Amino acid sequence: MAIDIGNTIANCVQPGGNTGVGTCFNDLSVPIGAFIVPEDATYDTSSVAAFLLAMQTATLADDPLQRVYPIHDLLQVTDSTPANTTQTFNSTGAMFVVREGYFNWTFQFVRGGLCLLIALRKFNGQNWRIMFYDSFGKVWTMDAGTALAQGALPNNYWANTYKVADGTKKAEYTFTVDIEPSQLLDNMKLIDFSASGGIATLQSITGLQNVTLSQLVARAAGVLKIGATTSCGTVDLHNKYATELAATGAWVATNKATGAVIAITSVVDNTVNGGWTITLDTADANYTATAGGILISLAGPTELNGLSVKGYESDKLAQ
């Protein structure tokens, strides 16, 4: 009796692919930017506008673990993807591909320099996904289901030590990703911005800058006098946002011991000291007179954005 095995092994679910070529087709170009995205996050791709909004919103997420971290102006990519591993049958000369190499790409940047490199090194060894965009304005993502995209999950991501400038070339700031190839090939989802503002739109999705707060005058009862500068480059925010940050919603005061929020009754531009005078409600149950017992910070990136102060996150200063 014959044994029918025709339906027992379903190893040919998709028998090849159609090879017709239409007027428009997808051609990849040089990757010139990237987005580091949370490992568990997916983004709406029901339209280009929806994807853009999702990414813009995520760059301002107050929770750093839910935030998108854009990297722009990648100037050089070096493809070190190994060739296929093959086996040659000596008796006949036949050669078969045994396995493919992982995508291994190294990106070099100049803009952002050491500050950006140090920021990127904080992701080393962690599980973050990554998307790229190329010079044609296409974002390289991984399919996450209907109208959803996610980043590719690198096998390895590493922001490298810099190579020193030597008088003939600039200091080299680089990061390397090693990605299982099907993620950005067979399961790739391209989001095409070429007809939606192109790379200029993608470059408008900017990352946050760290802000360092400083005490301008010693705390007197519930009155704090605080200055703010960018951590990299020490640009004084008071020069640009003196009015915008003179609002109670722009600041957060907490009790250092309990984490409880202390009410702020006023924030006034302090032109004498070049910062802001922040008055706390000393009658608030969470207020403490203990020196160093109060943490003051700027509000979260989303709240600051609502005050037209876009792209900053501050540290917490003990007062």
Next chain:
Amino acid sequence: MHKNNFDKSWANKVSKDKFIKQHDHHSKDGDLGEIWESLQDEKPKKAEPKEKQQ
């Protein structure tokens, strides 16, 4: 100094005197009493007593 520098909800909870005392370090920068008044929500008007029906 502008009323937008102050927390309106807090200003509505406290008396004018307390507001002025809390911010007395700003007394040279403007009239705190005026600012307190400008921050006050409009109080709902009391309903006029109905005339007694005869």
